[in-house]
Amino acid sequence: MPYTSQCDDFDFNIYQISFLLSFVKLNIATSKITFAIIVLLFGLTKKLSAVSISCNFPAVYNFGDSNSDTGAISAAIGEVPPPNGVALFGRSAGRHSDGRLIIDFITENLTLPYLTPYLDSVGANYRHGANFATGGSCIRPTVACFSPFHLGTQVSQFIHFKTRTLSLYNQTNGKTPFCKGVLARPKDFSKALYTFDIGQNDLAIGFQNMTEEQLKATIPLILENFTIALKLLYKEGARFFSIHNTGPTGCLPYILKSFPATPRDLYGCLKPLNNVAIEFNKQLKKKISELNKELASSLFTYVDVYLAKYNLITKAKSLGFVDSFDYCCVGAIGRGMGCGKTIFPNGTELYSSSCKNPKNFISWDGIHYSETANMQVANRILDGLISDPPLPTQKACKLTKY
Numbered sequence: 001m002p003y004t005s006q007c008d009d010f011d012f013n014i015y016q017i018s019f020l021l022s023f024v025k026l027n028i029a030t031s032k033i034t035f036a037i038i039v040l041l042f043g044l045t046k047k048l049s050a051v052s053i054s055c056n057f058p059a060v061y062n063f064g065d066s067n068s069d070t071g072a073i074s075a076a077i078g079e080v081p082p083p084n085g086v087a088l089f090g091r092s093a094g095r096h097s098d099g100r101l102i103i104d105f106i107t108e109n110l111t112l113p114y115l116t117p118y119l120d121s122v123g124a125n126y127r128h129g130a131n132f133a134t135g136g137s138c139i140r141p142t143v144a145c146f147s148p149f150h151l152g153t154q155v156s157q158f159i160h161f162k163t164r165t166l167s168l169y170n171q172t173n174g175k176t177p178f179c180k181g182v183l184a185r186p187k188d189f190s191k192a193l194y195t196f197d198i199g200q201n202d203l204a205i206g207f208q209n210m211t212e213e214q215l216k217a218t219i220p221l222i223l224e225n226f227t228i229a230l231k232l233l234y235k236e237g238a239r240f241f242s243i244h245n246t247g248p249t250g251c252l253p254y255i256l257k258s259f260p261a262t263p264r265d266l267y268g269c270l271k272p273l274n275n276v277a278i279e280f281n282k283q284l285k286k287k288i289s290e291l292n293k294e295l296a297s298s299l300f301t302y303v304d305v306y307l308a309k310y311n312l313i314t315k316a317k318s319l320g321f322v323d324s325f326d327y328c329c330v331g332a333i334g335r336g337m338g339c340g341k342t343i344f345p346n347g348t349e350l351y352s353s354s355c356k357n358p359k360n361f362i363s364w365d366g367i368h369y370s371e372t373a374n375m376q377v378a379n380r381i382l383d384g385l386i387s388d389p390p391l392p393t394q395k396a397c398k399l400t401k402y
Contacts, residue, residue: 055398058188058191059112059188060112060192062129063151063155065137065201067197067368069117069131070101072131072133073134073136076119077147080096084340096365100375106393107128110193110394112128115131125181126183127182134154135147137154139226139229141153151226152225152228154229190238196242203215206218207273207276211272216276219280230243240299240397242301242396243303244305246281247310251267251270251274251325252367253325253363256268256325281306284302288301288388302387308380309377312373326361326363328358328363329354339354340352352365
């Protein structure tokens with residue numbers, strides 16, 4: 001049996017104790033790191049959980065032109081006749097398409113009813129929002145615009161709408177038995193989603209008598225009017241904004257037929273007009289970013305509709321459509337009449353009728369999109385992949401400041 005001194009035992013114990021102390025310190029340090037990671041993950045989980053919850057928007061208030069007009073121009077000026085709307089609704093339903101518009105798919109996705117036009121007085125239901133968009137409207141008030149209901153007027157209509165709603169509630173102490181179920185609720189104005197699809201007419205009209213550079217020079221003034229409208233709505237309590245940029249106007253069949261000598265891009269669209277649209281969108285995105293920083297407790301979402309529509313047009317054949325520049329409601333272009341209208345040149349009746357398969361077309365009438373095209377663009381909008389911040393529409397109420 002080998003001899004072991006007390007000193008040997010003592011030395012062994014010191015080394016053992018030293019090792020144990022090091023192990024304890026390591027465990028304490030590890031515990032601190034582990035605790036920090038747990039706290040971090042908890043905070044991240046909390047944020048992710050918040051983002052994953054739907055906003056449950058109780059209402060939608062929409063502003064725009066014929067791309068999202070659900071009946072205002074029919075109520076104010078004259079009916080949008082069949083075959084518009086017939087494919088889905090069995091009647092025109094005031095829409096410039098064979099069926100649903102992008103705004104219709106948005107409200108469906110939010111499980112809300114289709115929006116009633118503010119200007120339509122019969123059978124109106126404003127419980128879940130209202131549509132102020134009117135065909136032919138511009139952002140800027142100008143005589144050259146197709147409609148007198150420019151964005152400033154639409155916002156004024158909203159303010160009147162809200163004022164009258166609050167007045168009715170005040171008169172009845174919050175009870176409105178005479179219009180229960182169809183009147184907007186005061187508490188919903190600050191929780192609603194405010195959507196915008198406007199600007200195409202400002203550019204298309206300007207292109208008729210301006211050069212590319214001259215038209216680009218008007219963009220700051222157009223966006224100044226847009227900003228004024230957005231700030232007025234913010235002042236009225238609006239907090240959640242979804243703003244569509246302008247589409248590739250230079251790809252519309254109507255525009256292409258109107259400017260046959262204008263240079264085309266690789267895919268056949270008018271290059272100068274699309275250049276203006278791209279510049280407009282660039283400045284619009286910058287302005288929205290500024291508003292997000294300037295206006296507290298709000299969320300302005302920039303939606304790149306241009307990208308979605310241009311992708312649809314340039315990949316038409318692979319997506320199952322006919323030629324991008326064909327349109328379904330024939331006779332609407334070049335004869336001075338819109339889709340569904342009848343004229344009698346030299347005593348001969350001409351009627352612009354629908355094709356047999358609207359689903360095969362991107363363009364409905366040379367200016368507006370078919371329901372199928374609208375659905376495909378809407379799907380890109382709803383999933384949030386073309387939005388900044390990249391939030392699905394159902395979650396576009398998450399206040400994330402940069």
